[in-house]
Amino acid sequence: MNKMKDKMIPARKDCPAAEKWQLSDIYATREDWQKARDGIPAELAAIQSFKGRLHAPQALLDCLTKQDEMEIALSAVFAWARMMADTDTANQEHQADAASVMPLLDKVGAATAFIEPELLALPEDTLKSLPDALPGLAKYRFRLQELLRMKAHILTPEQEAFLARTGELRSAPRDTYTVMVNADLKFPDTLGEDGKLTSLSESRYMNFLRSADQNVRKDAFTKLFSTYRSFRNTFASLYSASVKSSQFTASMRHYATMREAALDANNIPLAVYDSAIEATHAALPALHRYMEVKKRLLKLDAVHMYDLYVPVVKKPETSYSYEQAKGILKEALAPLGSTYEHDLFQGLxxxxxxRCENQGKRSGAYSWGVYGVHPFVLMSWNDTYESVSTLAHEMGHSMHSWYSSQKQDFVNSEYTIFCAEVASTTNENLLLEYMLQHAKGEERLYYLNLYLEQIRTTVFRQMLFAEFELMTHAAVEKGEVLTADKLESIWMQLNRTYYGENVILDPELAAEWSRIPHFYRPFYVYQYATGYAAAMTLSHNLRTKGTPAQDAYLSYLASGGSDYSIPLLQHAGVDMTTPAPFQITFQKFTDCLDELDQLTK
Structure with a gap:
């Protein structure tokens, strides 16, 4: 195993410029950002001047154009402030700047709340004909089509304005959770592989779990989750408030359930969610068998949850610099074609x-597209294969944003999360297929196990999360209270179902649900699993069908949000209304497990 870094985590100011993103591409100075932020309210009066006039095609075009211009500016203002805050969550100026945008978001929402209700008040035939009334309105065709589809869930202008003004209140549980976990939660030092205590952080935690030393894994697991569990009632209260906020919004918009409200935003049938759970449960025997193989290969008397991430064979003694990673990605992503390669490296x-790991930096990774500028990726580089994979994943998101913004007008540029995870996971799969293809002997065993782990964590684990959300939201809808005891009970029950009777569920595991930030974005996580299943099909097509598959895939990336997720994916070559993508995924899991089992006996 690679030795963990023993150097101190640097302050943000000590990070090399080459390892930091260039937010100056959005605004050269904080003063420029402030000017842009303070200029947005002036646009709202101009937009509101169109109130009562949207029946006229020219007035509608002028109004929607003004709205687009304002939202492009607002998205840049919000992105700059949020990304600055995420690089150093302890920097009070950055946090204050980000907080100053939140009331502005509510004001914008309230000021534009009249548009959709006023359009829906028009005769349906009139609304359908508007995209053809003027050439400039043609780009709003899908938006108006979607407006008609959502008619039953759009409120009166007064109600929409009220709901918009509650945005900051409804986001308070998520915002409080984010600050608490990233800025205030402190972990005790944990055991390092050299037998000495060393710093424990969220960004370093997975390195400890992959240690060959079970004592290192156990100590990090116990200390991290004991810290979370010491705030179990606070986390339960925050999550309960978040769910109730979702319930309020779903009820206001006349949905029967919170899940229906969440999935309907992307026009995803509930059957897609249910069939994903059903397909996953059908594959659980293979996951249970994997636990037995893992136990044998690790030579353990029993498998604990902190044993799940350690490779079952020795990890290759390889570290990857950022420059080396770029070389690997150049070859691994070659099936995507020369155009994709050129554009990706231009971004890198x-x-x-x-990529600099610094004190106070938000944990995890993300890609943030800024229309009219370019995407930005936040991560912490630690010279591991996982860093290479994270870079491939986030650049998948970024290239999706880049192509969409290049080809689509702003109104059609924002793709759904359902589609976004396909682009990122396709890159991950291509990378892993490349590593497996070039590996021999022990190294091949390692990447077989890594493939198994990718499916376990991206499909099985995310569907466990999806079931947790389904159960907790259903409980609130039945009038039940989400206490810490109840949340921990649900979490432990699901882990027992997924991992089987032969895996030991240590008591600290009960707090793991409180560590998942995605739970503050209701019914988000299932899309990791559906995205992975779709990506399995697409990556196979890209590796075997050449130029036609490349063209279809790049067209998909460039399509942005110009259609619904399901038909966009169908055009790319994968049909999520059938069980085929999940069947392909779980067959890959079984094939890798069979080979690993046979080669190690």
Whole structure:
């Protein structure tokens, strides 16, 4: 195993410029950002001047154009402030700047709340004909089509304005959770592989779990989750408030359930969610068998949850610099074609990526597209294969944003999360297929196990999360209270179902649900699993069908949000209304497990 870094985590100011993103591409100075932020309210009066006039095609075009211009500016203002805050969550100026945008978001929402209700008040035939009334309105065709589809869930202008003004209140549980976990939660030092105590952080935690030393794994697991569990009632209260906020919004918009409200936003049938759970449960025997193989290969008397991430064979003694990673990605992503390669490397060399691990930096990774500028990637580089994979994943998101913004008008540029995870996971799969293809002997065993782990964590684990959300939201809808005891009970029950009777569920595991930030975005996580299943099909097509598959895939990336997720994916070559993508995924899991089992006996 690679030795963990023993150097101190640097302050943000000590990070090399080459390892930081160039937010100056959005605004050169904080003063420029302030000017842009303070200029947005002036646009709202101009937009509201169109109130009562949207029946006239020219007035509608002028109003929607003004709205687009304002939202492009607002999205840049919000992105700059949020990304600055995420690079150093302890920097009070950054946090204050980000907080100052939140009331503005509510004001914008309230000021534009009249548009959709006023359009829906028009005769349906009139609304359908508007995209053809003027050439400039043609780009709003899908938006108006979607407006008609959502008619039953759009409120009166007064109600929409009221709901918009409650935005900051409804986001308070998520915002409080984010600050608490990233800025205030402190972990005790944990055991390092050299037998000495060393710093424990969220960004370093997975390195400890992959240690060959079970004592290192156990100590990090116990200390991290004991810390979370010491705030169990606070986390339960925050999550309960978040769910109730979702219930309020769903009820206001006349949905029967919170899940229906969440999935309907992307026009995803509930059957897709249910069939994903059903397909996953059908594959659980293979996961249970994997636990037995893992136990044998690790030579353990029993498998604990902190044993799940350690490779079952020795990890290759390889570290990857950022430059080396770029070389690997150049070859691994070659099936995507020369155009994709050129554009991706232009981004990597142009300040898109913030990779320096620094004190106070938000944990995890993300890609943030800024329309009219370029995407930005936040991560913490630690010279591991996982860093290479994270870079591939986040650049998948970024290239989706890049192509969409290049080809689509702003109104059609924002793709759904359902589609976004396909682009990122396709890159991950291509990378892993490349590593497996070039590996021999022990190294091949390692990447077989890594493939198994990718499916376990991205499909099985995310569907466990999806079931947790389904159960907790259903409980609130039945009038039940989400206490810490109840949340921990649900979590432990699901882990027992998924991992089987032969895996030991240590008591600290009960707090793991409180560590998942995605639970503050209701019914988000299932899309990791559906995205992975779709990506399995697409990556196979890209590796075997050449130029036609490349063209279809790049067209998909460039389509942005110009249609619904399901038909966009169908055009790309995968049909999520059938069980085929999940069947392909779980067959890959079984094939890798069979080979690993046979080669190690």
């Amino acid at each position: 060399e142009s300040g898109w990526v913030d």
